[in-house]
Amino acid sequence: xxxxxxxxxxxxxxxxxxxxxxxxxAGDPLEPEQMSEAQRLVADCGAxxxxxxxxxxVARAVAQEPVPPRRRDHRLSPEQAERLRGNALTRxxxxxxxxxxxxxxxxAAGVLSIGLLLVVAGYAWPDGGTVSVQAEPNxxxxxxxxxxxxxxEAEVAPVAPSxxxxxxxxxxxxPDALDGAAEAMEDPExxxxxxxxxxxxxxxxxxxxxxxxxxxxxxxxxSNLAESYLAGSAELGVAADGIEPPxxxxxxxxxxxxxxxxxxxxxxxxxxxxxxxGRDVTAEDSAESPASVASASPEALDDGGPPELLVVLGLLLxxxxxxxxxxxxxxxxxxxxxAP
Amino acid sequence: MDRxxxxxxxxxxxxxxxxxxxxxxxxxxxxxxxxxxSMTVRVVRDPDISEEAVQExxxxxxxxxERFSGPSFRAWLTRIAINAARDMLRKRKRRPSEPYPEWExxxxxxxxxxxxxxxxxxxxxxxxxxxxxCMEGISEDxxxxxxxxxVQGFGYPEIAAITNVSVGTVKSRIHRGRLALRDCLAPxxxxxxx
Numbered sequence: 092x093x094x095x096x097x098x099x100x101x102x103x104x105x106x107x108x109x110x111x112x113x114x115x116x117a118g119d120p121l122e123p124e125q126m127s128e129a130q131r132l133v134a135d136c137g138a139x140x141x142x143x144x145x146x147x148x149v150a151r152a153v154a155q156e157p158v159p160p161r162r163r164d165h166r167l168s169p170e171q172a173e174r175l176r177g178n179a180l181t182r183x184x185x186x187x188x189x190x191x192x193x194x195x196x197x198x199a200a201g202v203l204s205i206g207l208l209l210v211v212a213g214y215a216w217p218d219g220g221t222v223s224v225q226a227e228p229n230x231x232x233x234x235x236x237x238x239x240x241x242x243x244e245a246e247v248a249p250v251a252p253s254x255x256x257x258x259x260x261x262x263x264x265x266p267d268a269l270d271g272a273a274e275a276m277e278d279p280e281x282x283x284x285x286x287x288x289x290x291x292x293x294x295x296x297x298x299x300x301x302x303x304x305x306x307x308x309x310x311x312x313x314s315n316l317a318e319s320y321l322a323g324s325a326e327l328g329v330a331a332d333g334i335e336p337p338x339x340x341x342x343x344x345x346x347x348x349x350x351x352x353x354x355x356x357x358x359x360x361x362x363x364x365x366x367x368x369g370r371d372v373t374a375e376d377s378a379e380s381p382a383s384v385a386s387a388s389p390e391a392l393d394d395g396g397p398p399e400l401l402v403v404l405g406l407l408l409x410x411x412x413x414x415x416x417x418x419x420x421x422x423x424x425x426x427x428x429x430a431p
Numbered sequence: 432m433d434r435x436x437x438x439x440x441x442x443x444x445x446x447x448x449x450x451x452x453x454x455x456x457x458x459x460x461x462x463x464x465x466x467x468x469s470m471t472v473r474v475v476r477d478p479d480i481s482e483e484a485v486q487e488x489x490x491x492x493x494x495x496x497e498r499f500s501g502p503s504f505r506a507w508l509t510r511i512a513i514n515a516a517r518d519m520l521r522k523r524k525r526r527p528s529e530p531y532p533e534w535e536x537x538x539x540x541x542x543x544x545x546x547x548x549x550x551x552x553x554x555x556x557x558x559x560x561x562x563x564x565c566m567e568g569i570s571e572d573x574x575x576x577x578x579x580x581x582v583q584g585f586g587y588p589e590i591a592a593i594t595n596v597s598v599g600t601v602k603s604r605i606h607r608g609r610l611a612l613r614d615c616l617a618p619x620x621x622x623x624x625x
Contacts, residue, residue, distance in 0.1 A: 109610055110603075110606055110607065110610070113606035113607075113609060113610055114602070114606060117602075117605070117606065119602060142610075142613065144624075145613050145620055145623075145624070146609050146610075146613060148620070148623050148624055149609055149612045149613050149616060149623070150577075150581045150609060151581075152558065152562055152616075152623050153562065153566065153577060153578075153581050153582065153612065154581050154582045156473070156559065156562050156563070156566070157559065158468075158469045158472050158473060159472065159478045161464060161465055161468040161469075161482070161485075162478070162482060163482050163485075163486070164464070165460050165464045165485055165486055165489045166457040166460045166461065166464075167453060167456065167457060167460065167489065167490075167493060169453060171490075172453050172456075172493065175490055175493050175494050176494075177494070185494070185495070185497070186497070189497060189498060427491050427494055427495050
């Protein structure tokens with residue numbers, strides 16, 4: 092290695108770009124102007140020339156610096172290896188933190204977002220998942236409006252006869268069936284066999300059969316039908332705002348039909364033939380009644396449609412996404428900070 | 432052994448180690464423990480910390496062997512060891528200790544050639560002490576970059592990947608570090624030039 096060229100240091104050497112000289116010496120790619128400037132500095136300034144000569148010497152001296160010898164053997168023992176491998180959970184979490192699992196977190200966040208969107212969409216559904224009373228007065232979902240506790244049933248019981256009376260007008264066309272039901276109600280054995288929830292309505296049914304007879308005699312009019320309908324709504328706690336008395340026979344029939352069957356929990360028309368055969372009415376029998384109502388007007392009583400499905404699906408997705416995000420978070424926490 | 436052959440050998444050992452062969456991993460340890468120690472001790476300037484860093488590096492490498500995706504196991508291991516060494520250094524800074532005397536201790540120094548007279552031996556000792564002092568005077572980042580470039584022979588892009596900075600930053604650290612070393616060694620440069 093030759094020493095620095097015997098050039099006097101330039102007077103303004105302090106202002107020279109030493110970094111540029113270092114880049115030239117290291118062979119870094121330079122812009123043409125930078126290259127010519129660096130070459131000019133080394134050629135014209137003795138101090139810059141000395142610097143250019145010294146930098147490789149420094150690099151070589153660093154490389155030749157001796158280091159103390161290693162004193163430990165770092166090979167792993169089987170016990171250390173077992174400890175480092177960790178338990179099954181640690182290994183699983185480590186797997187989730189691998190670069191190949193990088194798409195896992197955004198996917199989990201996406202699933203969570205979609206789930207939440209579905210939940211929001213389910214709740215924001217126009218009908219809110221239940222049939223609107225205001226929109227269709229005749230489509231009241233009596234099953235949801237109907238109290239289920241014995242106390243509430245006691246409150247409802249007096250209402251039922253009025254509704255049944257109204258419904259009797261519709262049933263007046265089938266006096267034979269009603270007669271059969273009335274006979275069954277008068278049978279004490281049958282009355283005892285009724286579940287408690289229906290016991291209060293047996294009297295109503297008995298009255299109903301009487302009312303059916305009255306109706307045949309023309310006691311029930313359109314106006315008292317509507318009044319009893321609204322009274323029933325108020326008693327049951329159902330918002331009846333905007334409900335107008337049904338203006339025609341068809342609407343009145345529909346309202347009475349629904350109220351009739353659900354207020355009692357028994358469908359007189361369904362009940363009558365069975366009773367006529369002397370079969371006991373059981374809880375299963377009464378459970379059939381709403382189904383028969385739903386089949387009679389599926390659009391009116393459809394409460395298991397898209398909104399509920401969306402909410403349930405959304406909740407499931409949100410739970411799945413949240414769970415995956417949690418696993419990802421745990422995996423990040425379990426990740427070795429030294430690992431690239 | 433060229434780099435390609437070295438990489439192929441290491442990849443085979445990694446595959447075997449992933450298959451549960453501890454002996455394969457220990458072969459990798461045997462191949463690289465001297466290299467890792469000499470690299471980290473130049474960076475952290477403390478043999479004890481360096482030993483701990485190398486140990487941690489091999490532990491971490493074993494735990495995360497599945498993360499190795501090639502091509503160079505040496506570079507991957509170097510990155511882990513640099514991270515471990517810096518981690519140890521940070522902990523040491525939080526708990527200041529006595530200056531490490533071993534760099535001044537000649538007991539571990541390689542024996543001087545028989546042809547060298549006492550004057551040359553003394554000069555060599557002065558040079559080593561000066562280099563050690565000046566290396567401690569530059570920043571840890573500059574030191575790591577210079578060691579990886581001038582001692583271990585990594586290229587700019589490899590150093591950028593190992594230290595997780597841009598190539599421009601790597602160049603800047605190397606050049607500024609060298610300029611600082613040259614300034615520090617200026618009064619003693621004549622023997623180095625010789």
